[in-house]
Amino acid sequence: MCRVTSQTQTDENAQTTTGIRNVVIAGAGPAGLLLTALLMQRNQELPEPLYNIILVDGRDDLSQFSMEELKKSFRSWMLGLAGHGCSALRTCHGLYEEYCKKVGIELTSLSIHIGSKEFTQSATPEEMKDTDNENFIIDRNFIVAAIARFVDDAKKQPHNNNLCQTLYQHKLMYVDYDQRRVLVRSVIDANNEFYLPYDLLVGCDGVRSVVREAMVKRHSTFEMDVGDIFQAFKAVHVERPDTVKEASLHLLPACFPDMLGIALPETGNMLNISMGVPRHLFDQLAPDLKSDDPKVVAEYTRKNFQAFQLEDYDDFAQQWVDQPWNRTGQVHCNFYHSNEINVVLMGDAAHATSPSIGMGMNTALRDAAVFYNLLQQHKDDFSIVLPSFSQLRVKEGNSLTDLAMNLYCMDTKQQMVETIHMVVRTTLHKMIPNIIAEHPQNMIGRVKFNLSDVYQQATTLGIMQKHRRINDTIRHEYFEESTGMITKRRNGLRRWNNPLSLSNSIIVVLLLVLFQPFFKSLLVEAATDQTLNYQRYAVYPPYCADPTEMATRTIPPLEAITENGDDAPTTKLVHVTAVIRHGARTPTHPKECWSGYWDEPDGVWDCNVKTMLSSRPYTSPSAGESLLLVEKVYDAFRGESADSIYKNQLNGTCQEAQLIEQGVQQQISNGMALRDAYIYDGSNDNQDSRLRLFDTTEKGMYPFQEPVLRYRSDDDQRTLASGQILLTTMFEQELNSYRTAEGRNPVIPHHTADRHVDILSPKAGCPTHKEAERQALGSKEYQDFIQSDESKNVLRLLKEGVGIANPTGSLVDCLMTAICTDRSLPPALDDFGKEEQDDVWTKEYGSHRFQRVVDYMIQNHTIINRYNDGQWSKVVMAPMWAEIMDYMMPSLLPDDNNDRVKFALYSGHDSTLAPLMASLSPRLWNATSFPWYASMMIIEIHERRSHDPSSVRPEFFFRLIYNGETLTWLVDGCPEFAHLCDVSVLTDRVLSFATRKNGGCGSNEDGDDTVPSSADDDDDVAIRFQERLNETLVNHPIMVIVVSMITSFVVGSLLTFCLVMWCRRRQPLRKQRDQSDLVQDSDMNTSDMEEPDIVID
Secondary structure, three states, X not given: OOOOOHHHHOOOOOOOOOOOEEEEEEOOOHHHHHHHHHXXXXXXXXXXXXXXXEEEEOOOOHHHOOHHHHHHHOOOOEEEEEHHHHHHHHOOOOHHHHXXXXXXXXXXXXXXXXXXXXXXXXXXXXXXXXXXXXXXXXXXXXXXXXXXXXXXXXXXXXXXXXXXXXXXXXXXXXXXXXXXXXXXXXXXXXXXXXEEEOOEXXXXXXXXXXXXXXXXXXXXXXXXXXXXXXXXXXXXXXXXXXXXXXXXXXXXXXXXXXXXXXXXXXOOOEEEEEEEEEHHXXXXXXXXXXXXXXXXXXXXXXXXXXXXXXXXXXXHHHHHHOOOOEOXXXXXXXXXXXXXXXXXXXXXXXXXXXXXXXXXXHHHHHHXXXXXXXXXXXXXXXXXXXHHHHHHHHHHHHHHXXXXXXXXXXXXXXXXXXXXXXXXXXXXXXXXXXXXXXXXXXXXXXXXXXXXXXXXXXXXXXXXXXXXXXXXXXXXXXXXXXXXXXXXXXXXXXXXXXXOXXXXXXXXXXXXXXXXXXXXXXXXXXXXXXXXXXXXXXXXXXXXXXXXXXXXXXXXXXXOOOEOOEOOOOEEEEEEEEEEEOOOEOOOOHHHOOOOOOOOOOOOOOOOOXXXXXXXXXXXXXXXXXXXXXXXXXXXXXXXXXXXXXXXXXXXXOOOOOEOHHHHHHHHHHHHHHHHHHEEOOOOOOOOHHHOOEEOOOOOOOOOOOOOEEEEEOOOHHHHHHHHHHHHHHOHHHHHHHHHHHOOOOOOOOEOOOOOOOOOOOOOOOHHHHHHHHHHHOOHHHHHHHOOHHHHHHHHXXXXXXXXXXXOOHHHHHHHHHHOXXXXXXXXXXXXXXXXXXXXXXXXXXXXHHHHHHHHHHHHHXXXXXXXXXXXXXXXXXXXXXXXXXXXXXXXXXXXXXXXXXXXXXXXXXXXXXXXXXXXXXXXXXXXXXXXXOOEEEEEEXXXXXXXXXXXXXXXXXXXXXXXXXXXXXXXXXXXXXOOEEHHHHHHHHHOOOOOHHHHXXXXXXXXXXXXXXXXXXXXXXXXXXXXXXXXXXXXXXXXXXXXXXXXXXXXXXXHHHHHHHHHHOOOOXXXXXXXXXXXXXXXXXXXXXXXOOOOO
């Protein structure tokens, strides 16, 4: 079969000529045209021609226009042509050298324009000769025209025997895969449509591919998605100014406010200037750039475009307003072929992408070249070639789209960190290439690296996972707001602004070359900047409460209560109790971690969060503020030798268990969430009036003053500081107003108690406590857990893989302080958030080891919280509940009393929140849950007055919120899925066990009023004992040996005698406990009552 005529095309019964295969190629872009040329080349290689090629495209045949006509009327996007694309073009003999190379411009230098300053780096002669690093800039339409000319010329060769037809100005409308034919319609004459039979259908028909649609219909397993690159951009073609180098790529960061640009050289002494803005910043773009008036755009450009002077501003402006804001698509597919319907996808139909890494056209050209190579390799057997193509190219296409979207971060701060990382890694790789792996950015476009190799490297280094998490959040937040799903987002959530855009890749490369010394010095500063957190790992456990997690913890909207069909707001918020866990901190159980935890550099903890001390001067007791602030700095032992006994517990300037920078940011986030929900200052009219706890528009209203505020914590630095930061953020405007009006700093009373007697953490030890613990540990639930294969496997992993034979609850502290502060994890547990690896640890102990260990440790030490309707939790938290209810119950009185506490803040620990919630309902707390850093439990009290004027008694309801989720309905007695529940459900349950008597134990029948002691005090005693012991061992070793021998003899004799006598009198008392129980030294107990074993703190 040679040329298909219109008459034969309309014959639906036309059969393929014996031995000849009809190949219909939809789309005459770079991939479609190159494949057409290669199939003609394949016909020449075979003994007899095999392929009849029909190329269909709805656009003009650009081969029919001269270069001058193309330059005048058909300029398009400038694209990069790198080694991948060049090598693909060279697959077709003569195409690259004779047709394509001369229509592009080979880059010889890179320039960056910062304001009016230009910095340039030129390529060396050796770099220009290296074909692995080829770099051309070429107009998309120019290269299409060049390949089309080659195809036209090839069709005229005798060996092609008219076995190639190009149908321009014809669109492929429909794929009838059952009959192996496609419907084609003329663009010029809509009545002229016909079917083309095919033996192979190649979809090169772009983002909105008709061929791909057929695969969607035919294969239920075919997965694809079409989106956009999240950019709005415009491009103009202007005359190149004399000051602009002709073979240089020009980067224009901040070419206009909130916009990034790139200027690419074109043939004909022209310059293609593209400028883009991320979609979530489009609204804040200068209005003049959105104007339809060329004069307005021209004047704005004259004033604000500083990179270089344009030859004709009016022409620039006219082109600008004559085009819409452009957006381009992005495509992902899970396979590219179908043997059932003989279809294959290439180019944009398979993997349309952002131009940010400059590899879209290169990958499309390589698709065609790979398909041609497979035809040669498998002797044109489609049953093998098609699946082989998917196997080779799906990973490349998806690597392309994912790299283009996520190799760069839309958050400028994170992108700067990644730029520094690339600079350092590139420099070190050049010095020691066998030790330091190459940065993925430098691998792109080089012939010896596939894009899947680049993706593998970027994933191994954790770049892709980290950026994907941030970029997806930005895109999703934009979607929520643009569709009206979210109408108001609290201040501070939007961290994303001024993101780097499509010119990022070249900007980074140029910065690497030009500013290495600057970035190296910046790296030193960044290494000591504690604000650059959450960088090492791809993802972080929710426990870490990173910014993404904290962004989910806003106060949820309040559902309306209807009364007689009226859904008008009838409730009023009268009281809020908030119980928080402190923010991220330094370790508090340093003795319990694995070997290597304290090795440098991870083992040195330096802090930039300091504790400031202030007191009122004795000579002026009425003074409102101190004359002096004292900053506690833990650096007294700086300069001591490494083996000195005189050093801080954490080897640096951090205090043990103190709040760190991450914790500060977490409590700022909590404070902002509370302010947005509960404080009305006149600026947030969209706020739900039912949630307005404080209206600060009232003159003299200071909601941080007692009695309306009560601030309570124990006497730990981390809890005190967490509450202080939250309140400072929550009441920032009011604190400043007070300072201005009163001329002095406001003072907020902080209510606390001695740590060893305070009630914000459980104090277990009385018979009631111990009996509840004994029952929980003897329960079937606990025994099934502790005897399970999973528990045994985890213990074996810890013993053999981590070197911890008897793990305690402190192990969670060690793991979380490590991962949450970007420190090293034990190799056996370093798999959080990573894809399953085929390594020795996975083979021996399975995957998800980090999470399994954490789940085991938490469940082992918190199962007691919820057992038997939270009996243990009720008993140990009874004193704290009694205090909470003291300040909540007055809000339930019908009269208006300004002396009531409206906002009560309790700043405590994980051991505060977990039993508090478990005591409300066992459904609130599952066995593997644990209060993450900066967790917040909120109890709101709402008053509702009846519409009936004769009814004077109001009704009260409560709402329970935990970390941004409404959980009221999980409290027993509350309606399912209800936001508000009758307050009597809460008070009846809590008041049934809330008591201060004898530390929560009720009446003490033995007459012993001893208050339970704190485990922290036990730790302090243990630490002091250990320090003195170490000092004695170092300074008096002989004396220690002698005393030890004498003591061992005496004590051993006494113990042996006592043991024999005791065994005779009674049977041994057995208490079954898990081998991972917390180990306590009875010689170090400071009280007859002991702290429970569940405190991780």
